[in-house]
Amino acid sequence: MKLSHTALVRAPRSRVWKLVTDVPAAARCVPGVAAVTPSGTGKYKGSLLVQLGPVRLVLDGDVALTATDEAAGKASVRADAKDSRLGGTVRATMDLALVDKGEDTELRITSDVRIAGRIGEFGQPVIQRKADQLMTQFAECLARTLA
Amino acid sequence: MTYDYHEPETVAEALDLMARHGEDAHLVAGATAFTLLWRQGLLRPGHVIGLRRIVGLGGITATDKELVIGATATHREIERSADVARHCPALTRTFASVATVRIRNQATLGGNLAHADPAQDPPPMLMALGAEVVAASAAGERTIALDDLFVDVFTTSLRSDEVLTAIRVPALAPGTHATYLKFLPQTADDYATVSVAATMRFTDDGEVADVRVALGACGPTPVRARSVEDALAGAVPDAARIADAAARVDADIAPFDDVRGSAGYKRDMARVWTERALLSLVEGRA
């Protein structure tokens, strides 16, 4: 599923860039993320708790900054995670783009989230909504953090 | 992998078990939703607490003031209850339109509400009837208006230390008309593409004295259509006024795409069926 989000951050582009490319710091803006620890250059391990009503997913996996182009204000992040208890995997790729808006910066996130296994059978609209919620909160939190 | 199954006989025992097992416990009544999620491997609690033996949670009682439906009353018991039919025939029909007789024989109202599926039939009707739920915890009981119960898809405002024990439906003011319309464009056994519940009462002058409209399947939770209600309050509800009010439902809903229709179609249908529901109440007044 493909999602797109936009948030206006009341901070100059350079500050926003610094935050979004600092994976552990940025990850603190994703609700449900537990410790994110480095596991190599641009690579991290982390875990995310997602609650879908009574269903609790614990997604453990890797996050990597796969591309950065500061001049263009573009970065890509890839996350591969697995819930070994319920049996299911999530792969998300996020393309971030920062656009100057005067004093402020517009943050555009387009993400492609793919869910496999039993959790994918839970109901696509519900999952889509949850992913959408997470990304919205992420974008809002980034904006808040820098404001 | 399995779980320990407990069948307390009182609410206090149930609360005690919940306190003991915390997040590792899951409450069931009819256990329809739970069995599905368990079978799919999506729920793995260590302890399942069955509520069906708790006598105080069953049954349906009616007084002049209210109708009280126990949390473990099945949909079928409610559908067949003379008290419910006397209280509000539309409520009887609402329960009769849930899934199939097999499911209605097993699934309970408490389970239905706690599961918080936004496409379910009873919630919008109960919202339109001004119902509230009773939640018990070690600290005592509190009531939650249905309007405040649903938080998100499959998520309610019940705390993890609370048991939903009953649903209270206040007596309808004399002259109140009620309806529930379920739009099923595919098969007869389906979740609604949209559903609309409405109640309306008129003054002697034919003005709207009281109106409540709620919709199902139009977003992450069942939702009150306050914009529609506001547009009708005090009005003489002729066809034009109703059409105008129904069109405002758009502001109250946030449907999403699924196999039962695109978000855009659901918006359109929410308007159509809101209008139909309101018209039927106005016509039913005669």
Place this chain on the structure above:
Amino acid sequence: MRADRRLIDALRDDLGCIGTKEGCSIGVCGACSVLVDGKLLSACLMPAVFVSGRAVTTVEGLARGDELSPLQDAFIREGGFQCGICTPGQLIAATALLAERRRPSDDEIREWMMGNLCRCTGYHGITRAIKAAMA
């Protein structure tokens, strides 16, 4: 009995009552319909512990010895089945219907039986069979 057994597992795997079938596994198709104390239920959604001490009727219990019930006989005569996989559930559901209403109307038949999917007959044979059995 393990707590997490569904009634369908208990019937088929533990007791060898394999007349009851499992189709969709989510309570929609009705192939696993059984009567518990006379009430129509889905064995795929029912925890087996829920039926302890209660009478469960499956398709194997409909005939009296060699004598088919009127519904069973009518299902054969009127084309109430083809492949037969949904038939145990259809018969159980129809038995419950006729126990509740001796002469259901066409609408009542439709309303009651809509939880039992059949992919073969187009349902016309099933309706004819129920009507023949109540005649």
Place this chain on the structure above:
Amino acid sequence: MTLAKSTLPDILETPEWRVEGRDKVTGAARYAADITRPGMLHAAFVGSPFPHARVASVDVEAARKMPGVRAVLTGADVRPARFGRRLQDWPVLAWDRVRFIGDRVAAVAADTVEAAERAAAAIAVEYEELPAVFDPEAALAPDAPVLHPDAAEYTYLGGTRPPRSHANMQGHVVHEHGDVTAGFEAAAAVFEHEFVVPRVHQAYIEPRASLVWIEGDTVHVVTTNKAPFALRDQMAVTIGVPAAKIVVDTPHVGGDFGGKGLSLDEFALYFLARATGRPVRSVLRYADELQLSNTRHAARIRLRTAVDPNGRITAHQGRVVFDGGAYAAGKPVAGLLPGGPTLTLAGYRVPAARVEAVAVYTNTLPAGHARAPSQPQHTFAAESHLDLIAHAMQIDPVELRVRNAIRAGETDVEGNVWHDSQAQRVIATLLAASQWGGTVGLDHGRGVAFSARHVGRGKTSLTLTLAADGSLEVLTGVADQGGGAHTMIQRVVARELGVDVARVHVRRGDTGHANVDPGVGGSRVTPVAGNAAVDAARKLKARLGELVLTLDDAARTAAPLAVTGEGEQNEHVFGTYAYSVEVSVDRATGCFRVVDAVLVADVGTVINPVAVRGQLEGGFVFGLGQAVMEELRLDDGRVTTTNLGDYKIPTIADAPSLRLVLITDAPGPGPFGAKSAGELANPAVGAAIANAIDAAVGARVMSLPITAEKVRAELAKREGYAPTSPDGTADSTAGRR
């Protein structure tokens, strides 16, 4: 010798009593999932989460150590085993590449289903994603990713794989006859339309199940596959065991509708049984049925037709693109297209035609055969197309069909000359039965659709044995998928011999015991197995004649007496049929309801009257579901309708009444003049409804399913956005069809 002429009323005029009826209503009938073996293990599989990927590594160490686990296999253990009905292009377990979400990479056998599933979840697979292609047109681009670079290695059963012009083509066929160019040049008008038909599932209620064990050097298979001999032969090639050492047993099949000719699990189960020395069973979860198994092909169909001033077809062109999914394994036909791929105007006279059809590999679940393969797609397109032509030419839609429906001696769209045709009679009968041309209510409309389906072809044999107690036993390899095959055989034998049906017992044999049979499908059973039954009865009569004995005397003195009946049907014969459907449309919602439906069908002599009726009524509702609600939805290759709550099929409350008119006096090539009925009713429902909706409110839906939402969208396009005309009621069931 003389056989006494039966004093009984004609068997064919007495409604049949199904031979398996008692078993099916008492729960005694056994289906594959009901069968167990001592020591039986349960299988689970690991499927790919990616639509197209290279399998980098599979780590099974943790799974192997889990409690109750008896074997874990990966692609490396089965390589190079691939399976398929004609082209064996589907790896039993992928060893280098996965091609759709769910494509299997590992299999587990364990003591319980739960233990197997837990172990499967513990298998760690590393994938390297490859570019995926979901759209068949995109897959045909010159630079599209190639899904099957190793195609040269694949086994093609029975002959040589036809050539194709692009690596992603499964099959490609062009039919041409007559002077198409001249036909278009001379035309008074030319019409061109494009139609889209989605993937749908057969949605039988019984999920696939299979059980495999090895005894000595013989492989035993219990399966839901409706063509056990074909499975045996495919399996022999896949697993490298001689066919004579494979015994396939198909008990009752809980619905087929074309889908159960392809087996999925049996091959991996063989490897698991071999690895463990124990029987291994697998019963698919319904969610996996909907995500893995061979669906009807989605299709995009472009039709272009030239007509003379009277609406007579002078030439026709068609281009059909079928989405074949990741593997062609589900298709049994030589061309590796769904059957009848170029039959775009079935039942019409077409003097010149050029129809091209292609089935294309995409990274989606494989497509295969489904009831009347290709015909629901083509008939929806053709019969909508003809209605649009009739409308444009201002010719009554029935009259247009009368002018074009094929007559004896004329050539059809595939260049076949029909020696007999009941088409005109079918349409005339429909006109009368539906009172076509009469008035209908406001927002009501009538639509017609006409089509043709072949009488099945093929060859089979069965044995008939007269026993000492005077009973007659037929042993057949025909599986029972619900069509009534065994009852048909019983009645044919009894009638031909002039004995009571109760004296004839039909027994199904597994592939180790019965004579070779091609399996149920393609409207084949009655004409082919029925002819074999006639032949057996005649041979027995001839034998009695030689012995100068009556049947009863022979039973006493010469039993057992066994004969083999051969049945073959190779004639190109069609049954034609036509629907008239009346719908009412709710303009505000687009919701419509079928208020009347008439089906006229040319079925030839009826052997099983209850079953024929059931096949046509059942075909109508099956066709209705696939016309108005069913769609296997995909999102980036992932099936999102993964259960029967989201993949909707009609319930009893959604089944409209149907008036049936049978034409039975035009004999076909089957026993006593029978034709076929199983695939006559389902293909034309979609077009009849689309035409009726257009007639009612002027909304033309060009794709299936014809949903209320699509009708509403078409109405909105035509009307502009208009406030609705309300007609709500206070009844909570309002809106239900």
